[in-house]
Amino acid sequence: xKMTTRERILKQTTELIYRQGYLATSISDIMAASGVGxxxxxxxxxxxxxxxxxxxxxxxxxxxxxxxxxxxSQENPRQALVAMVDWFFEFHQNQTVFYxxxxxxxxxxxxxxxxHFQELLKAFMTDWEEALVSVLQAAYPxxxxxxxxxxxxxxxxxxQGGIVLxxxxxxxxxxxxxxQRLLQDLGLVADRS
Amino acid sequence: xKMTTRERILKQTTELIYRQGYLATSISDIMAASGVGxxxxxxxxxxxxxxxxxxxxxxxxxxxxxxxxxxxSQENPRQALVAMVDWFFEFHQNQTVFYxxxxxxxxxxxxxxxxHFQELLKAFMTDWEEALVSVLQAAYPxxxxxxxxxxxxxxxxxxQGGIVLxxxxxxxxxxxxxxQRLLQDLGLVADRS
Amino acid sequence: xKMTTRERILKQTTELIYRQGYLATSISDIMAASGVGxxxxxxxxxxxxxxxxxxxxxxxxxxxxxxxxxxxSQENPRQALVAMVDWFFEFHQNQTVFYxxxxxxxxxxxxxxxxHFQELLKAFMTDWEEALVSVLQAAYPxxxxxxxxxxxxxxxxxxQGGIVLxxxxxxxxxxxxxxQRLLQDLGLVADRS
Amino acid sequence: xKMTTRERILKQTTELIYRQGYLATSISDIMAASGVGxxxxxxxxxxxxxxxxxxxxxxxxxxxxxxxxxxxSQENPRQALVAMVDWFFEFHQNQTVFYxxxxxxxxxxxxxxxxHFQELLKAFMTDWEEALVSVLQAAYPxxxxxxxxxxxxxxxxxxQGGIVLxxxxxxxxxxxxxxQRLLQDLGLVADRS
DNA sequence: AATGAATGAGGGTTCATTCAT
DNA sequence: TATGAATGAACCCTCATTCAT
Numbered sequence: 001x002k003m004t005t006r007e008r009i010l011k012q013t014t015e016l017i018y019r020q021g022y023l024a025t026s027i028s029d030i031m032a033a034s035g036v037g038x039x040x041x042x043x044x045x046x047x048x049x050x051x052x053x054x055x056x057x058x059x060x061x062x063x064x065x066x067x068x069x070x071x072x073s074q075e076n077p078r079q080a081l082v083a084m085v086d087w088f089f090e091f092h093q094n095q096t097v098f099y100x101x102x103x104x105x106x107x108x109x110x111x112x113x114x115x116h117f118q119e120l121l122k123a124f125m126t127d128w129e130e131a132l133v134s135v136l137q138a139a140y141p142x143x144x145x146x147x148x149x150x151x152x153x154x155x156x157x158x159x160q161g162g163i164v165l166x167x168x169x170x171x172x173x174x175x176x177x178x179x180q181r182l183l184q185d186l187g188l189v190a191d192r193s
Numbered sequence: 194x195k196m197t198t199r200e201r202i203l204k205q206t207t208e209l210i211y212r213q214g215y216l217a218t219s220i221s222d223i224m225a226a227s228g229v230g231x232x233x234x235x236x237x238x239x240x241x242x243x244x245x246x247x248x249x250x251x252x253x254x255x256x257x258x259x260x261x262x263x264x265x266s267q268e269n270p271r272q273a274l275v276a277m278v279d280w281f282f283e284f285h286q287n288q289t290v291f292y293x294x295x296x297x298x299x300x301x302x303x304x305x306x307x308x309h310f311q312e313l314l315k316a317f318m319t320d321w322e323e324a325l326v327s328v329l330q331a332a333y334p335x336x337x338x339x340x341x342x343x344x345x346x347x348x349x350x351x352x353q354g355g356i357v358l359x360x361x362x363x364x365x366x367x368x369x370x371x372x373q374r375l376l377q378d379l380g381l382v383a384d385r386s
Numbered sequence: 387x388k389m390t391t392r393e394r395i396l397k398q399t400t401e402l403i404y405r406q407g408y409l410a411t412s413i414s415d416i417m418a419a420s421g422v423g424x425x426x427x428x429x430x431x432x433x434x435x436x437x438x439x440x441x442x443x444x445x446x447x448x449x450x451x452x453x454x455x456x457x458x459s460q461e462n463p464r465q466a467l468v469a470m471v472d473w474f475f476e477f478h479q480n481q482t483v484f485y486x487x488x489x490x491x492x493x494x495x496x497x498x499x500x501x502h503f504q505e506l507l508k509a510f511m512t513d514w515e516e517a518l519v520s521v522l523q524a525a526y527p528x529x530x531x532x533x534x535x536x537x538x539x540x541x542x543x544x545x546q547g548g549i550v551l552x553x554x555x556x557x558x559x560x561x562x563x564x565x566q567r568l569l570q571d572l573g574l575v576a577d578r579s
Numbered sequence: 580x581k582m583t584t585r586e587r588i589l590k591q592t593t594e595l596i597y598r599q600g601y602l603a604t605s606i607s608d609i610m611a612a613s614g615v616g617x618x619x620x621x622x623x624x625x626x627x628x629x630x631x632x633x634x635x636x637x638x639x640x641x642x643x644x645x646x647x648x649x650x651x652s653q654e655n656p657r658q659a660l661v662a663m664v665d666w667f668f669e670f671h672q673n674q675t676v677f678y679x680x681x682x683x684x685x686x687x688x689x690x691x692x693x694x695h696f697q698e699l700l701k702a703f704m705t706d707w708e709e710a711l712v713s714v715l716q717a718a719y720p721x722x723x724x725x726x727x728x729x730x731x732x733x734x735x736x737x738x739q740g741g742i743v744l745x746x747x748x749x750x751x752x753x754x755x756x757x758x759q760r761l762l763q764d765l766g767l768v769a770d771r772s
Numbered sequence: 773a774a775t776g777a778a779t780g781a782g783g784g785t786t787c788a789t790t791c792a793t
Numbered sequence: 794t795a796t797g798a799a800t801g802a803a804c805c806c807t808c809a810t811t812c813a814t
Contacts, residue, residue, distance in 0.1 A: 005798075021302060023216050027784060038785085040799055048784060099305050107361040108301040109214060112292050118361065125361050153358065153370045158347065161354025165346065168300040168311065168318050177346045198773085220809060231810090232775050241809065391777075407688060409602050413805060424806080426778055434805065485691050493747040494687040495600065498678050504747065511747050539744065539756045540737065547740025551732065554686040554697065554704050563732045584794090606788060617789090618796050627788060 006044045009034045014055045018102050021109050022052050022117075053116055059102055060124045072131045077139035081155075081186050084132075088159050089179050092172060100167040104160045129156065139186075158182055199237045202227045207248045211295050214302050215245050215310075246309055252295060253317045265324045270332035274348075274379050277325075281352050282372045285365060293360040297353045322349065332379075351375055392430045395420045400441045404488050407495050408438050408503075439502055445488055446510045458517045463525035467541075467572050470518075474545050475565050478558060486553040490546045515542060525572075544568055585623045588613045593634045597681050600688050601631050601696075632695055638681060639703045651710045656718035660734075660765050663711075667738050668758050671751060679746040683739045708735065737761055 003011070012033035016025040027048055031041060045051045071083045092098060099105070103121065110117040132152035137145060158178050165174035196204070205226035209218040220241055224234060238244045264276045285291060292298070296314065303310040325345035330338060355371030389397070398419035402411040413434055417427060431437045457469045478484060485491070489507065496503040518538035523531060548564035582590070591612035595604040606627055610620060624630045650662045671677060678684070682700065689696040711731035716724060741757035 020306065021216070023214070024306070026782080028782075037800055039787085039801065042785065043798065097305055100301055104357055105301055107357055108293055108298055111360045111363065112290055113213065113217070118363070122361050122363075125358065150370045150374060153355075153367050154351065154374045157354030157358055157367065157371050158350050159354065160357045161350030161352065162346075164297055164300055164353045164357070165318065165350055167304045168315050170304070170311070170315075174346050174350065177343045178350050181343060181347045219807075221807080230775055231777090232812095233773080235810075236773070406692065407602070409600070410692070412803080414803075423779055425780065425808085428806065429777065483691055486687055490743055491687055493743055494679055494684055497746045497749065498676055499599065499603070504749070508747050508749075511744065536756045536760060539741075539753050540760045543740030543744055543753065543757050544733065544736050545740065546743045547736030547738065548732075550683055550686055550739045550743070551704065551736055553690045554701050556690065556697070556701075560732050560736065563729045564736050567729060567733045605786075607786080616796055617798090618791095619794085621789075622794070 005034075005036060005040065009036060009041065009044060009051065010055055010058060013051055014059060014102075017052065017055055018105070019097075019099050021105065023109065049114075049116070053120065056106060056117060056120050060120060063103070063124065064127070068127060068131050072135055077135045078186065080135050081132075081139065082183060085155075085159070085179055085182050085186075088163075089175060092163065092166060092175060098163075098166045098170050098172070101160060101163045104163060125156075129153065132156065155182065198227075198229060198233060202229055202234065202237060202244065203248055203251060206244055207252060210245065210248055211298070212290075212292050214298065216302065242307075242309070246313065249299060249310060249313050253313060256296070256317065257320070261320060261324050265328055270328045271379060273328050274325075274332065275376060278348075278352070278372055278375050278379075281356075282368060285356065285359060285368060291356075291359045291363050291365070294353060294356045297356060318349075322346065325349065348375060391420075391422060391426065395422060395427065395430060395437065396441055396444060399437055400445060403438065403441055404491070405483075405485050407491065409495065435500075435502070439506065442492060442503060442506050446506060449489070449510065450513070454513060454517050458521055463521045464572065466521050467518075467525065468569060471541075471545070471565055471568050471572075474549075475561060478549065478552060478561060484549075484552045484556050484558070487546060487549045490549060511542075515539065518542065541568060584613075584615060584619060588615055588620065588623060588630065589634055589637060592630055593638060596631065596634055597684070598676075598678050600684065602688065628693075628695070632699065635685060635696060635699050639699060642682070642703065643706070647706060647710050651714055656714045657765065659714050660711075660718065661762060664734075664738070664758055664761050664765075667742075668754060671742065671745060671754060677742075677745045677749050677751070680739060680742045683742060704735075708732065711735065734761065 009030065013025065013030050016029055016033055020029070027038070027041065030036075030051065031038060041051075045054065067084065067087065071087055072080050074080045074083070103124070106117060107121050107125075111121060112118075129149070129152050132155060133145065133148045136148040136151055137143070140148070158181070162175040162178035165178075166172055202223060206218065206223050209222055209226055213222075220231075220234065223229075223244065224231065234244075238247065260277065260280065264280055265273050267273045267276065281294075296317070299310060300314050300318075304314060305311075322342070322345050325348060326338065326341045329341040329344055330336070333341065351371050351374070355368040358367035358371075359365055395416060399411065399416050402415055402419055406415070413424070413427065416422075416437065417424060427437075431440065453470065453473065457473055458466050460466045460469065489510070492503060493507050493511075497507060498504075515535070515538050518541060519531065519534045522534040522537055523529070526534065544564050544567070548561040551560035551564075552558055588609060592604065592609050595608055595612055599608075606617075606620065609615075609630065610617065620630075624633065646663065646666065650666055651659050653659050653662070682703070685696060686700050686704075690700060691697075708728070708731050711734060712724065712727045715727040715730055716722070719727065737757050737760070741754040744753035744757075745751055
C-alpha cells in the first residue's frame with residue numbers, strides 16, 4: 001500500500017492534469033499536492049514535460065489494460081461493445097464536477113501544440129479504433145471492413161463529443177442520450193442481422 | 194474598411210486563442226500580434242479575462258448569426274441540417290493544421306474552471322441544441338420532441354467528437370466518416386418517414 | 387546628472403561584471419545594485435545576455451573613444467604609445483583590490499564559451515592591434531609592417547599579462563615592471579632609430 | 580593502470596574547469612563526466628570548493644614537477660629558458676579550441692574572489708618567478724638581480740598575455756609572435772653578453 | 773486616446789549540500 | 794565504500810496588472 005515518492009508525484013499530477021489541464025498545472029501545484037520539494041521533483045523527472053509525458057504514458061497504459069486488453073478483448077463482441085459504452089459512461093456518472101475525458105482533454109489541449117503528447121495520444125487512439133473495428137467485424141461478420149471502420153469512428157466520436165457536451169452543461173444528460181442511442185444502434189443492428 | 198484598435202485586438206486574440214488556447218495566450222502575445230502597447234490594451238479592456246470574454250461573446254455572436262439565424266433558419270429543414278453539417282465540415286477542410294473547433298476547444302479548456310466562460314458557452318450550446326430540435330421537429334413532424342432532442346444531442350456530439358479525432362490524428366478522415374454517417378442518417382430517416 | 391533607469395542598470399552591471407565576472411553576476415545582484423525590480427529589468431533588456439552584451443558594447447565604445455580615438459590618435463606617435471601605457475597603468479594604480487583588466491577578464495571568461503561576446507571582444511582587440519601597428523609604423527617608419535605588428539602584439543600581450551600577474555599577487559609590482567620595460571623599449575628603440 | 584574513483588573525479592574535473600571555468604562547472608557536470616553518484620562525490624570531497632582546491636593543487640604540482648623541477652632545473656640556463664617558452668607554446672599548438680592557460684584562467688576567474696584559490700596560485704606564480712630569476716641570473720651572471728627579476732616578470736607577462744590574445748582571436752598567431760620575440764630577446768641578450 | 777515605466781508574484785529549472793540506508 | 798532520496802535557496806525569465814504622464 002505504501003507508495004514511492006515517484007508514484008505519489010505521478011498520481012497527484014494525473015489528477016491535477018485531469019482537473020486543470022496540463023498548462024494550468026504548475027510545478028508548485030504538483031509539489032503541494034504530492035508533498036514534495038522542488039529538488040526532489042527534479043530528482044525524479046527531468047522537466048515538467050517529462051512528468052506530463054509519463055502521466056500520459058501511464059494513463060494510456062491503464063486504458064490499454066482496462067479497455068483494450070480487458071473490456072474489448074472479451075469473447076462476446078456485442079457484450080464487449082456494450083461494456084465499453086457502459087465503462088465510459090459509468091466513469092462520469094459518479095462525478096460532481098464534470099471534468100471531461102482524461103484523454104479527450106489532453107487531445108484538445110495539446111495535439112496541435114505538443115508533438116510528443118500528440119504522438120502518444122494518436123497512437124492510443126489509433127489502437128482503440130483498430131480494436132473497435134475488430135470487435136465490430138466480429139459482431140457483424142457480414143459487413144465490410146470499411147463499414148466497420150466507419151462505425152468505429154462514429155462510435156468514438158459520439159463518446160468524445162458526448163463528454164464535451166457534458167462538460168459545457170456540467171450535467172450528465174447529453175452523455176445519457178448518447179449512450180442510449182449507441183446501445184440502441186448496437187441492438188438495432190443486432191436485430192437486423 | 195479601417196479597423197479600430199479595439200477591433201484589431203479582438204481579431205488577433207480570437208485567432209491566438211483558437212490556435213493556442215486561452216491560457217497559453219499571453220498579454221504579450223496579444224500585444225505583439227495586434228501591434229498595440231500595454232497602455233492601449235488596458236485602456237480598452239479591464240483584464241485578460243475581459244478580452245477573453247469579449248472574444249468568446251463575439252465568436253458566439255458570429256455563430257449565432259451564421260449558424261442559428263442563417264443556416265438553421267432556412268425554410269427547408271432537411272436542407273438546413275445538411276447545410277449545417279457541411280458548414281462545419283468545410284471550415285476544417287481547408288486547414289493545414291487542425292486546431293479543432295473554436296467552441297469545443299474553449300469548452301474543454303475552460304468549462305470546469307472558469308464560470309464566466311462556461312456560462313457563455315453553455316448558453317450558446319443550449320440555443321444550438323434547441324434550434325436543432327426545432328429543425329428536426331420540422332423535418333420529422335411525426336416524432337416526439339424527446340426523440341428529436343436525442344437526435345439533436347447525438348448530432349452535436351458526433352460533430353464535436355469528430356473534430357476531436359481530427360485533432361489527435363491531424364487528419365480530416367475521421368470527420369469525413371462522421372459526416373458521411375450523419376448525412377446518411379438524415380437521408381435514411383427521411384426514407385423511413 | 388539624472389540617470390535613466392536603463393543607464394543605471396548598465397552602469398551598475400558594468401561594475402559588477404568587472405568585479406565578479408559575468409557568470410557570477412546574477413540578475414538579483416543587478417536588481418539590488420541598481421534598485422530595480424525584476425519586471426523593470428526585463429522591460430529594458432531581453433535577457434541577462436542582452437545586458438551583458440550591452441555592457442560590453444558600451445565598455446568597448448568607451449575604450450574606442452578614449453584609447454583609439456583619443457590617446458592613440460594624437461599627433462606624436464611616440465607620445466601616443468607612452469600615453470597608452472600610462473593610461474593602462476594609471477587605471478590600476480589607484481585600486482585597492484586588483485580586479486584585472488575589464489577586457490582581459492571578459493576575454494578569459496567568455497571567449498571560448500560565448501560566441502557573441504567573443505565576437506565583440508575580438509573585433510575590438512583587432513582594432514586595437516591595428517591602431518597600434520599604425521602608430522608604431524608612424525613612430526618607426528623605417529621598419530616593416532610585419533615588425534610593427536610583432537611589436538604591437540607583444541606590447542598588448544605584455545599589458546594583458548602584466549595585469550594578470552597583478553591580479554594573482556594582488557600587488558601592482560608586476561605591472562610596474564612591465565611598464566618600465568615597455569617604456570624603456572620604446573625609448574631604446576627610439577634611441578636606435 | 581586502473582584509476583581510483585577519487586582520481587577519476589579529479590581528472591575529469593580538471594578538464595571541465597579548464598574548459599568551462601570553475602564557476603561554470605557544476606557538481607552535476609562532474610558527476611556526469613566521471614560517472615559517479617552524489618554520495619560518492621561527497622564521500623571523497625567535502626565540497627565543490629574542496630574538489631576545486633584539490634584540482635588546483637594537483638595541477639600546480641604537475642607544473643612544479645614538469646616546469647620548475649624539470650625544464651627550468653636543467654643545467655644549461657639558456658636552454659632552460661628556450662625550453663620553457665617552447666613547452667608553453669607547444670601545449671597550445673595542437674588545440675582546436677583555445678581555452679587559454681589553465682593557470683591564467685584560474686587567476687583571472689578567482690584571484691579577486693576566492694582567497695583559498697588565490698593563495699595557491701600566488702604561491703606557485705611566486706615560485707615560478709623566483710625560479711625564472713635564478714635561471715636568468717645563471718644565464719646572465721653579470722646582471723643585477725633586479726634586472727633579472729624585471730626580465731622574469733616580463734617573460735611571464737608576455738606568455739600569459741600572449742595566450743589571452745590567442746583566446747580572444749581563437750587563433751595561435753599572437754602566441755607565435757610573442758614566442759618569436761621572446762626567443763629573439765633571449766638570443767639578442769645572449770649575443771650582447 | 774495613447775505611451776511605456778514600474779511592480780511583484782510566480783513560472784520552470786539548477787544549484788550545492790545533507791541525510792538515511 | 795557506496796547509493797540516491799531529500800532539501801531549499803537561488804537561478805533566469807514571464808506573467809497580468811497598475812501607474813504616471
